[in-house]
Amino acid sequence: MLDLLITNATLPDGRRHISVAVQDGRIAEVTEGLRAPAHETVDAGGLLLSPPFVDAHFHLDSALTYGQPRVNASGTLLEGIALWGELKPTLTHEAIVERALAYCDWAVARGLLAIRSHVDTSDPRLLPVHALLDVKQRVAPYLDLQLVAFPQDGLLRRPGALENLQRALALGVDVVGGIPHFERTYAEGSESVRILCALAAEQGKRVDLHCDESDDPQSRHVETLACETQRLGLHGRVTGSHLTSMHSMDNDYASKLMALMAEAQLGVVANPLINVTLQGRHDTYPRRRGMTRVPELLAAGLTVAFGHDCVLDPWYAGGSADMLEAAHMGLHLAQMTSAQAMRQCFEAVTTHPAALLGLQGYGLAPGCHADFVLLHARDPAEAIRLRATRLGVWRRGRRVASSPAPVAQLALPGRPGQVSLLAPPRPPE
Numbered sequence: 001m002l003d004l005l006i007t008n009a010t011l012p013d014g015r016r017h018i019s020v021a022v023q024d025g026r027i028a029e030v031t032e033g034l035r036a037p038a039h040e041t042v043d044a045g046g047l048l049l050s051p052p053f054v055d056a057h058f059h060l061d062s063a064l065t066y067g068q069p070r071v072n073a074s075g076t077l078l079e080g081i082a083l084w085g086e087l088k089p090t091l092t093h094e095a096i097v098e099r100a101l102a103y104c105d106w107a108v109a110r111g112l113l114a115i116r117s118h119v120d121t122s123d124p125r126l127l128p129v130h131a132l133l134d135v136k137q138r139v140a141p142y143l144d145l146q147l148v149a150f151p152q153d154g155l156l157r158r159p160g161a162l163e164n165l166q167r168a169l170a171l172g173v174d175v176v177g178g179i180p181h182f183e184r185t186y187a188e189g190s191e192s193v194r195i196l197c198a199l200a201a202e203q204g205k206r207v208d209l210h211c212d213e214s215d216d217p218q219s220r221h222v223e224t225l226a227c228e229t230q231r232l233g234l235h236g237r238v239t240g241s242h243l244t245s246m247h248s249m250d251n252d253y254a255s256k257l258m259a260l261m262a263e264a265q266l267g268v269v270a271n272p273l274i275n276v277t278l279q280g281r282h283d284t285y286p287r288r289r290g291m292t293r294v295p296e297l298l299a300a301g302l303t304v305a306f307g308h309d310c311v312l313d314p315w316y317a318g319g320s321a322d323m324l325e326a327a328h329m330g331l332h333l334a335q336m337t338s339a340q341a342m343r344q345c346f347e348a349v350t351t352h353p354a355a356l357l358g359l360q361g362y363g364l365a366p367g368c369h370a371d372f373v374l375l376h377a378r379d380p381a382e383a384i385r386l387r388a389t390r391l392g393v394w395r396r397g398r399r400v401a402s403s404p405a406p407v408a409q410l411a412l413p414g415r416p417g418q419v420s421l422l423a424p425p426r427p428p429e
């Protein structure tokens, strides 16, 4: 007797009428039309069953603090950093834990079951580090939380920052972070990249740097990041987050740079909601979109994810843990409108970030963890179009969240009384 059987599902790769059999928290079988006795059987009704959403770039220590102690008036990255600096002395362990747990509840409701969160290590007390390590342990049964030691105020700009970061790693923080474009000089930014990559190589850690988050086409720290990755043999373990300066770079230089990035097998995280909000603030018109070159990086063979980055904090006044919202914005900013590109946008919030985080047992294949989401959509493009309702969310074969199908009751003369926003079946490509 199976623990759980999902029948008549459509998978993100387009396979239809698929049954997914679950035993002991793992996927036992993925086969067309399978019927077998199970403790629980769910008819997916032809809707999309996806592996869970993954957010490769988030800040759980600042999430849900919007308006404390005031709102970001200029809307820039730098005012956001200053505002977070004002807020930090007032933080308490309990308040960070409470807000982070509330956000993780939202995440589970949205089928977001793995988050890489940066955690600010600038404060010598490491208050956010202790709080998020506590949260990591508490949410572990239902959500994978990976933490990045993030020297928000700069590694070389702030005395003691390297030591604080090393202490955070020793306490159990998983990944080495950094912010080279915020160091005092370009040279110090490059030096910070070298120090952080060497530290990661020495400790066998992954790297994920906030990198070139500006509209300055001369901000080229990702070049150093690719070079150090290559030199130290860190291939596949290093991610460049944001890389917004690439939006404004000269095409000739960008073509050389993308080849170097591909050679180093860098991961890339674009944060479309935040990039379009924070970048271009010094422009008049035309005003740049500020997101890195996503389709070109994918074409060069790089693994590109869309992150959410911020929700209701000093940098962003919106968000609700919905990775489909990030995918929706990314699709528009990068004009990824072909059928293949829309699928890639869905991969950028599922399989691609899972690869960047190094998640084990992720996916819809026999042997993987029985973690998945049933969406009120028929395919990935429709899931993005509708920011589809998560009808059911399962973790290790156990249902952890449900939402009713969004169906409106109309009261129109001569028209059927119920309407859903599902589209007619798509024509074949």
Ligand SMILES: [Zn+2]
Binding pocket: 057, 058, 059, 118, 210, 309
């Ligand atoms: Zn960030």
